[in-house]
Amino acid sequence: MAQTQTARPMDGTALARRIIETSAATAAELRLRTGKAPCLATVLVGDDPASVTYVRMKRRRCESAGIVSRHVALPATSTTQDVVDAVTALSNDPDVHGILLQHPVGPHIDERAAFEAIDPAKDVDGVTMHSFAAMSFGLPGFVSCTPGGIMRLLDEYEVDLAGKHAVVVGRSAILGKPAGMLLLGRDATVTYCHSRTADLPSIVQQADVLLAAVGKPRFIAGADIKPGAVVLDAGYNDGNVGDVDFEAAAERARLITPVPGGVGPMTIAVLLEQTVAAATLQLGAAA
Incomplete structure (x- = not known):
């Protein structure tokens, strides 16, 4: 009788831990050189329980990696323009190096318009058309x-x-x-x-x-x-x-x-890694 094959599990938790540890070391070095820590801004529309949990988890991971976390909470009644304005303000803020707009934002909001308000240099979640084009053409940029x-x-x-x-x-x-x-x-x-x-x-x-x-x-x-x-x-x-x-x-x-x-763990690890990379580029401290 042939033996049943058992797949080898791909351990995302262990790999993510190593990526975050490396990102934390890079963030600490960046802070020593520039006096500034990488900053990730999260934007949450409404109070969907799953989204609230995801954002809270991402903010905790930021803190453990030496990344400053700024949070913008918008009411569920926000319009597309409200969300675009909030994201645009973060894009224009030199103290913010990465922006995460938590998906989904609600059916009454034009999510694509909100995503496109993110400065490509701060699109550490890889959600803009600019980032998708860079991924498609194999050019430098932030991946989803x-x-x-x-x-x-x-x-x-x-x-x-x-x-x-x-x-x-x-x-x-x-x-x-x-x-x-x-x-x-x-x-x-x-x-x-x-x-x-x-x-x-x-x-x-x-x-x-x-x-x-x-x-x-x-x-x-x-x-x-x-x-x-x-x-x-x-x-x-x-x-x-x-x-x-x-x-x-x-x-x-x-x-x-x-x-x-x-x-799952890999998603957050890449987010933090790209936030540190974005801060490094914006602060002019690339190796």
């Missing part, structure tokens, strides 16, 4: 944090993407789309799938590298994972479950990210 974290995980586990078939399930502007462009930039052959994709399982079954980013619990069946595939689960749903049926997928995959402890 979750896709950037995913790429760091792939590098950490020495996953060679050249010539591999990467399937991205999800096409959001801040996760699926930029992740696909980053994978393409590493010479993977990329297929985007979404809610209107016909016969999704048959495409998933072809994936050497699978990225699940749909926000639906256990949406990807373990039986559809190609034996030996690398599985990256960017979903986080109620009950601490991802978008992939982890237990079943782990019996077929070679590498797989757990939920929690896989992609």
Whole structure:
């Protein structure tokens, strides 16, 4: 009888810790040289419990890494112009080096207009059109944090993407789309799938590298994972479950990210790393 394969978990928590430690050391050095600490401003519209928790967690991580955290809380009744004005003020403030507008902002607000009010030099969350273009063309800039974290995980586990078939399930502007462009930039052959994709399982079954980013619990069946595939689960749903049926997928995959402890910690680590990098560039203290 053939033995069941057990996937090796991709430990995002440990890698994120190392990235944050390095960022903290760089931030401390920057403060010694310039007298200023990196500053990340967070903007939260309304009081959605999940968003409040995410922002609080990011602010705590900032403090532990020697990054100043400034918070702007806007009421849920804010208009698009209110949010744009708040973000523009932060873009114009020389003491703020990075800006994070917490997603989502509410259906009555033009989120894209709000994102575009972020100065590209301070777009440490990688959400502007400028950042997406830089990612797509392989130019210097800030990557979207979750896709950037995913790429760091792939590098950490020495996953060679050249010539591999990467399937991205999800096409959001801040996760699926930029992740696909980053994978393409590493010479993977990329297929985007979404809610209107016909016969999704048959495409998933072809994936050497699978990225699940749909926000639906256990949406990807373990039986559809190609034996030996690398599985990256960017979903986080109620009950601490991802978008992939982890237990079943782990019996077929070679590498797989757990939920929690896989992609999530990497998102914050990249955010802090890019904030320190933005501060370094803005303060003219690049090595």
